[in-house]
Amino acid sequence: MNSPLHAYTETGTPSFSPLYQQIKALILQSLQAGEWKPGEPIPSEMELAARFRVSQGTVRKAIDELAAENLVVRRQGKGTFVATHAEHNVQYRFLKLVPDSGDFAAKGPAERTIVDCRRQRATADVARALALRTGDPVLQVRRVLAYASVPTILEDLWLPGIPFKGLTAERLRASRGPMYAMFEMEFGTRMVRAEEKIRAVLPDEAQAALLHVTQATPLLSVERVALTYNDVPMELRRGLYRTDTHHYRNELG
Template sequence: MSSLLPPSTEGTPPASGGAATVTPAFSPLYQQIKGLILHSLQHGEWKPGEAIPSEIELAARFRVSQGTVRKAIDELAAENLVTRRQGKGTFVATHAERQVQYRFLKLLPDAGDASEEGPAQRTILECRRLRASADMARSLALRAGDSVIQIKRILSFVGVPTILEDIWLPGQAFKGLTAEQLAHYQGPTYAMFELDFGVRMVRAEEKIRAVLPDETQAQWLNVPAGTPLLSVERLAYTYNDVPMELRRGLYRTDTHHYHNKLN
């Protein structure tokens, strides 16, 4: 791995054990250090919520300056992969943290705020293992016929069914996942994926459109069949852009709205 790095007065980062894909040789040195840290995150050297070594320790490990390490960590923090805590150090970001628990859920109540509304109540309608169709395999970077887990659930707020979701997960990565596990876990589902399966969702892409529900969907959400709903299709990725979840949701917007901040 060290041979991929260009000559530098700061030295060359040592191999970190095992083959890994790092940034090309022409990339700035801090980008290569970022890649090495990302490799350690991906392979579980530091778990979600755990502290990573200090900038001084990482600089010694990779034989570069502390400023180079700081710049690499700055980028990881900007991408919500790590979290800086004043006076405590830098920690692997986790969906169990209050400020990021619902980073991918943008539906907010029209009145009050999400904290007043409380967490969603989950009703698991279905959790089954099946074979991936060609389209499903393409989305999740699997082969057609590979095992996937399909989950159908309703999320309710203050007792009102608000989101109907279908979720597909790679069967190998989530072996042993059950409906009971999904229903009884008290925290965010993504936090459970981290804790029980070692899978952390780090980013997501969404497609949004307005749709009308079919009769069964309308019954599950307790709305008239002609009620317009928001259709949100989300593909969530773990480290190194590996797709790990396809989620399709129907959102009621009579008491909630989809809120996003654009920077």
């Protein structure tokens, strides 16, 4: 294994991939298989180097990329750990709505209300987003997040029925931290990245009522598809955000 393995594309063209990419893929497989759970340490660089018969530097470069993708967290002197949504410092990593008055003050967790939670059959658009077939079982949840008693976010979310079998309104209400942290613990599904489509819309009657606004109030519509390892979609979420005291914050590199 001292020289890169060869991979061949469908056309027969030989295509190489660097050793460290192959190592990265192997580590990824172990992460995906749950060999190491979120929050737990993965083997040390020396151990992995020995296991894969490569130098420490090669393992290091593989882990560097995994860390850059937030799949893994390095801690000097301690080890490298499987990333998790449960860590206090990076909670609500995917929520970009922040209060206008700096990020603080209302930083305390929002008041959460589960409005609805029911098993359904996937409509065409939900099925497409979740890579299911129309009619497949899905779980639909509607909830409201309030800050300082002001309802600010209304979310509808759809989860594939199979992996989330057993999820109920009670379990949602019972769980404390971020929803994605609970998904990791209870269902072994870790959301790794997400894509959002944002629009400005007016709410329908029900939506306006739940957010305590009039139907003439413009709201941010945020449609998110959250993905696990290997870009498998595991959640469709449609959020309506009030932006009178908050805004969606984005950094462009």
